[in-house]
Amino acid sequence: MVAGVSKNNISVTLRVWRQAGPGKPGGFVDYPAKNVNSNMSILELLDVVNDELTLKGEEPIAFAHDCREGICGTCSLMIDGKPHGPNQGVASCQTYMRSFEDGAVIVIEPFRAAPFPIVKDLVSDRSAFDRIQQAGGFITVRTGAAPDANSIPVPKADAELAMDAAACIGCGACVAACKNRSAVLFVAAKVSHLGLMPQGQPERDSRVLAMVNTADELGFGSCTNQGECSAACPKLISHDFIVRLNRDYLSASFRSAFCAHAAGSHAD
């Protein structure tokens, strides 16, 4: 939940990971911030700090941000050891300074994982998620005139559940929080939101096989059912989707082994 409004200004120290570029050595640098409006977001505080750095002629802190309203999944700060900061179900951009104590030392790091290489400072390259998505996170739609709305009946419960999964903004907090750097919550959300809908059925098996195998190839780790991912997720995607993913993956694997295949085609 987003923290309540406060009228008190606070002073904090930002301990920020600075790294000049990919593969370069990095380290923490302290930036004291005095008289901070506690209703500004931590991204806005970084803006303020960057203004001061720029005026001093220093290199501003690079950090990823875009919509700043919690729906784009671009912001990606590891704040005091938890992706997106201390609150539950909130992205970094909606983590306000009132969530911190006066005088706090706030450690800010980039999301770290071997498949998310650091670009600079707090920016990590999460395009590995795009490659997983490209492997199967889509449905086949015929071109031509738009079909009649509601021509395909979808049970209400399925639609709701699919929407819960579709809430994933692909920020990578699940990977950052997981001790194994597993992308399985992201993959599970993408596989489930399409797999729950009738439109997603034709590619259901090939989708789950391709997306899991692509995540493996990209070097993400495995799930150990600890639930750190859904605890860190700004959209609170349920761990139950991972169970669903496992079921889909295993049944697709068994089906592909025992089903007849058309001549010339290969088992996925």
Next chain:
Amino acid sequence: MSLIGNLFCSTVGRKFLMAVTGLILVGFVIGHLVGNLQIFGHPDSINGYAQFLHSLGPLLWITRIGLLIAAVIHIWAAIALTRTNAQARGAQHYGVNRWIRAPFASRYMRLTGFVVLAFLAYHLAQFTLGYASSATFKGHLPEYTMASDFHIFGFPAVEKGHAVDDVYSMVFYGFQNPIISIFYILAVGLLTVHLLHGFQSVFHSFGWYSASWAPALRAVTIIFCIGFFFGNAAMPAAILSGWLKPAQGTNVAAQPRTALNQSP
């Protein structure tokens, strides 16, 4: 990829293999516990039971080889996934490391697993192979004569008067040693912690878990783990504390462990 490729090479497949083999091993430890609790009964029970298991011949070996394969796959998958996960973490670690809500047992699966493996090696050396504590190994003790017929599920298995290995005395001699007893209790404690996460995790990896019956599964897991721990710990604890006295007609009753140590 093929089915075998998916199961043995993908992360989800390897977790499935861990779950299947883990479940087989859980099944074994439950059977093992139930069989061994017969130590609290007449020596005919556990000695007759051990004789019955040995009389199974090829069936016993099929089971042993099956369990060995399950253990090997379980450990192989654990090592393979651990390596993948270490690579996925990359070289640079976080400055601040913290847990958000991972259950306690889940954080120490590798540690508890390794201790259980070390314990298993010792346990087999002591009670199955006779490499450790060989003086009191069943094969080196005088045989025990069955005082009555031993039945299993109502079927006669071992006849009265039959001379069999004195497993009863071997266990008593073993657990009268405080170091061995305490190691056993500690090891089953850690195995219980391992199962506390592992048993539930099986349902995740199979794809059978859901929030709707999670509380029931949690309750079953906790009840099972409590029963498992106290069942296993009861044997060394009862023998070490002297609460369980050796029954007459066994080697351990005729010659206590203290006398055994003094004899040249």
